[in-house]
Amino acid sequence: MQMHEAKRVEIIIEAVMEGRLTAALQKAGVTGYTVLPVMGGAGRSGEWSREGQIGRSGMVAVVCLIRPERLESLLEAAFAVVERHIGVVSVSDTKVVRAERF
Amino acid sequence: MQMHEAKRVEIIIEAVMEGRLTAALQKAGVTGYTVLPVMGGAGRSGEWSREGQIGRSGMVAVVCLIRPERLESLLEAAFAVVERHIGVVSVSDTKVVRAERF
Amino acid sequence: MQMHEAKRVEIIIEAVMEGRLTAALQKAGVTGYTVLPVMGGAGRSGEWSREGQIGRSGMVAVVCLIRPERLESLLEAAFAVVERHIGVVSVSDTKVVRAERF
Amino acid sequence: MQAMMELAADNLLSPIILSFVLGLVAALARSDLAFPEAVAKGMSLYLLFAIGIKGGVAVAGNGMDMQLGVSLLAGMALSALIPFIGFAMLRVMTRLSVVDAAAVAAHYGSISIVTFVAASSVLDAQGIVFEGYMVAVAAAMEAPAILSALWLISRKGGGGADGGGHLWREIMLNGSIVLLVGAFAIGWIVGPEGKAEIDAFITAPFKGILCLFLLDMGLVAGRGLRQSRGEVRGGVLAFGLIMPLIGASLGLMVGLLIGLSLGGTTLLMVLSASASYIAVPAAMRVALPAANPAISLTLALGVTFPFNLTIGIPLYLAVATAILGS
Amino acid sequence: MQAMMELAADNLLSPIILSFVLGLVAALARSDLAFPEAVAKGMSLYLLFAIGIKGGVAVAGNGMDMQLGVSLLAGMALSALIPFIGFAMLRVMTRLSVVDAAAVAAHYGSISIVTFVAASSVLDAQGIVFEGYMVAVAAAMEAPAILSALWLISRKGGGGADGGGHLWREIMLNGSIVLLVGAFAIGWIVGPEGKAEIDAFITAPFKGILCLFLLDMGLVAGRGLRQSRGEVRGGVLAFGLIMPLIGASLGLMVGLLIGLSLGGTTLLMVLSASASYIAVPAAMRVALPAANPAISLTLALGVTFPFNLTIGIPLYLAVATAILGS
């Protein structure tokens, strides 16, 4: 099957920032993204878990598949949001079918 | 530690199609897969969120680790299901231990 | 944007072992990890789903971003836990910003 | 007429409607108020279980007659017929594609169980009795509309429907149908004494849980309306307001024909007037992936559901009362 | 005898059993009816909390005597002993490996709190009183069986058990044990007046929530049975039907020995006859990863649980009544 080079950007960010991040991604011309729930984790700011929590606490993982040439503008948009916030951004090489979608 | 080349296939697909997709994967000889919940997302068909929904709405992410040589048959099987449906397929290079499992 | 090489380790493991795994990761000097919920899956030990379950059943996905040079010690720590348990470990190349964090 | 106005006002100011309105307003105002998916599903499981048991117990109490069989058949006929009318109207009134029109039509042939529950709450509050087996009729009306829509598509060739035996099992064994029918059977078997044991769970808190559930539906409907502004307007919007009236009229005729009580006729009108947003959307995603789900869902949940909840139910009751006497 | 038949029939047609059957049938028929994990867990938290409080209040009301200590010790002894019997039977009757046999045996030494709850509902409905502290006995019986199973493994050398101090803390502080014991303590402290404040929550809807919970357990059991067809049959299946009878007999003897009431003896039989599917499965996954979890779970939840629910409870009650008088 014909595959096309793409980038898989995974942004783990505080749930309260999700709306701002996805708005920024869309402004940067991203055509789609997927939000995965996160149950818990640990980092420099300690351990946390979603169990029993109320309110928009915790983190989410936003996964975004994009064409390589759009990576830079996506990262800039994402970083404007993530910069001062707790969060992790990673970028991996991947391949997608139906490249016209991205 | 001894690692072996493998492929990580990530299929984001409508929840109603999950059963059909996993049946097709198993028919194609896949030895295992993992289904992750998805909270929301956006694409050409707009934004959506799982919050407050009833019914088998929304999407799921099916992750499948396989040996490189099995990729083609997996993709064909998956595409027969995904093709006419909302969904995204990406394939990344990865490494696994205990290759005999895949 | 300046990116740094890193490894993305994804460990799918039984929920009852989560605490032991993350304790082992932290002992091995890992600076952070993220735990994603898993809805269901299939493998050599059959199909399973989280729906309707009580108790700490099912599996979770632990994602860990680390510097390449730390991979070996992480894998050893993780394998000491995972070894005799149901579970899958995969390692992919990725890139991160703010490498000082990992 | 005045009585009807009063009833409508009463209805509009009931906690049930106001909860829906609160949800709708909160979502349109972009509040982050939201119910977790699991809580929404839990409430819908509760409502289906409780309404099913109550229906079964009512049948167990009143004895059983041929009427049940006739009513089931009549309901299935309505469900199968309405999509044809809906499809024709959509093709005339709107620019929807064949596939989209068929998908929307399937939703309107099928039923909304929450609208049914809200209507039976209104009847209960008014002291109007109705046939307990109307719950079974509701379950029977869920699926035939899907068959009609798929048949329409296969005739019009508007982009191959993806049917097959699998799909049929899935539709008939859809969780909400199984729970409703199963709880109905349980109610029938255990009868009034059995129900007495669990009444404090299935009757006492029912209306309160319905309020919270409608609050959630308001949130979901509001979010849908906000996101699909533009897609549902003009002819499509008009369809969402006219189709329930046509459905209700058909329900009225059939109710009179088969000799249902005032309460039963009103409920059959409500069922015919309502549009599905659980069973049919899932079936359409599988069978007609090319149909845009946002159109059907926004129309069913954002237009027709609030219309029925606020204006429809008191109107249908008033019309049925005028014809059948109270 | 006739009374027992009637009781059994009554029991079989109770909403509780029928709800379980509905779930089982729906899952076997491959319906997509399902409870979200969070809803199932929420119901189990509610049931543990309510049953704990009720037990504690009963103790507070009736005063306390030496009997409690004796009963706790007796329960722990039963829990520790049963795995040895179970293990021996499994090695004779089946081809299960040493590890699998030990894991299954641990499940049968421990207890199923839902079976306990269902049995106490039957007793309540029959107006049979029982010692409030039986809830504490239930909690005390959760863990000793695990110790026995691990000891068996270490003796037989059947594939190293992964014990350690951590594991012990985990088992003793298992959420369900802590909640049950904690709620028992709260009930004991607050007594009848304290309970009166929250009675509308912990007593009134109890049976209804139990129905929904059993509906979910039926779904999970049915799914388990469907997926592991083949693994649970022949000797293994027979074990799942015979072991509860042996457990119940032991429970009966001990109950008579320590002088429990009719209700208390019946509950001790039920506890001894039932098999765990919350605390033990988790502990076994940690301690005996080589054991196949599907075998234990399908046997406990798919075979022994329905057996106890339908036939076991009325049978144990009838036997206890025959011996102790009613």
Place this chain on the structure above:
Amino acid sequence: MQAMMELAADNLLSPIILSFVLGLVAALARSDLAFPEAVAKGMSLYLLFAIGIKGGVAVAGNGMDMQLGVSLLAGMALSALIPFIGFAMLRVMTRLSVVDAAAVAAHYGSISIVTFVAASSVLDAQGIVFEGYMVAVAAAMEAPAILSALWLISRKGGGGADGGGHLWREIMLNGSIVLLVGAFAIGWIVGPEGKAEIDAFITAPFKGILCLFLLDMGLVAGRGLRQSRGEVRGGVLAFGLIMPLIGASLGLMVGLLIGLSLGGTTLLMVLSASASYIAVPAAMRVALPAANPAISLTLALGVTFPFNLTIGIPLYLAVATAILGS
């Protein structure tokens, strides 16, 4: 004095407090007892809905006067003022950075709705009436404290606050505020008859659900305390115990000034003494990302919340009673 001691003892041994203690102990002992996030959120939605409706109905019943407007303004003034006092104290008593001190101060200006609910349960149990609109006052006190904290930051230049119009809409339309105010409006509109329809849901099980909710809060608080041992101690810890007393004193003065009843004054003291852990934490994460969320949350939930629950509420009631007569 003796009466107060008795009240305090009564309060300490109520199911509500004991449930919180159970959760706290379980978490500190590292039990894996946990509520799913969805269940915790579901319970908080229920509590907000029920308390809102009750407040609105009380206003509908007792008629409305200027007092409501005055009380709302007084509450908002308290909420806006307390952060300045808190900030000054933190800068003197602790080594927290400007940003952290401002974030903590915002939490103490805002309110904890569960503390409010627990206090109104105590008043109900004592037969002390209070103004129904206190619920609206609670809602009004949620947000002004955030404004004060941001203003403090912008003055002190302690690390740019990230405000903006978006943030304001988010805070005002925070789910818990919208639900509380919306339910209050519904209660006001439907009045006592409307409430009667859903009383079996919003009144009867209220206290029991509150127990389970506090059990969960105990678990979360205990986990927080366990994980942040070390960060909350010395001056910070002292602040968490002194600040509620200062807040309550201010609430008392304002309550007397505007002529609230004994019950209303007590509730205003409780609101002023309590610290937010829903609306403010979210707003602070957005606006002051540099603030360490663990400090505020552990202090509010792990120190001040249990203090108010156990000692604070009976103390404030006793003081108010001493001044206002019972």
